[in-house]
Amino acid sequence: MSSSSKAWVKPALAAAVIAGLGFAAYTSLNSAPAAPQVTFTGIKGERITPADLRGKVVMVNFWATSCASCVAEMPEMVDTYNKFKGQGLEFIAVAMKYDPPNYVVNFTETRQLPFKVALDITGEAAKAYGDVSLTPTTFVIDKDGKIIKRYVGKPEFAALHALLAKALKG
Template identity: 85%
Template sequence: MGSATRPWLKPALAAAVLVGAGVAAYAFLNSGPAAPDITFTGIKGERITPADLRGKVVMVNFWATSCATCVAEMPEMVDTYNRFKGQGMEFVAVAMKYDPPNYVLNYAETRQLPFKVALDITGEAAKAYGDVQMTPTTFVIGKDGRILKRYVGKPEFAALHQLLEKALKG
């Protein structure tokens, strides 16, 4: 018996596919691995703990002052942070282990970076996030503490903003 004898079958199948796609999209947004439970050390010695970030959408950006792509994308990262900070987003820019702390501090101060800047002196943070070696590498973490997306290289900012909007509503 084909769909010609059951005219309701095609709309029912279409509805099932759409519902399934919606569930899959929701599951995708909520099924990534848990973000590492580590404490970052800010450029002024302050501790940025997992408790400080819990319940927020968080961007963790691994970068270096010697990375041309990192430096080029930083104004867009600042714009992204300024656009979403009032909606519950937090941002931690983590300087790589090989980046001299005085370079990082100087860069953060002269560019007036508005978000948290951390030093990964031992390389522990990069290792915890899957042994990050390429910069920039940016992680978007949902309110539930799960990694929603990993970007290696400069993100496509329009798509990143859509992801952040969706995550902040969830």
């Protein structure tokens, strides 16, 4: 084989390497990260473990009683939970570590929140979820335990409902 007939080998090899790298980058960008394996502590001291949530679509909402946006979105979060709980949605409202536990309990009771409410006394849960510091921040986790959406601020609820409906069917 002459050198001119081998001229295609290097460009073909380069193209194959570039295509492989492109595919690897595409799949890594499009594969949802796994939700942290966090055990939450509910306001009555109960433990909410990753095993309790396995196989379910879960919303984890980081909030605080001192956060006006959090308080404003809570009725819509309640409506969202009530709409989808019969289809298997779990919802955990995680109060930030700076939120006094008695404020969280009072808020939960006076507003009759129907979902699980947890205290993040040490800040470990917020840290595990990527150092959450802005509230509200909400994560939607699919049945496989992958984070499929992160909302910082109030979600657009129609889009959230569409996402939940799709995840709950899957």
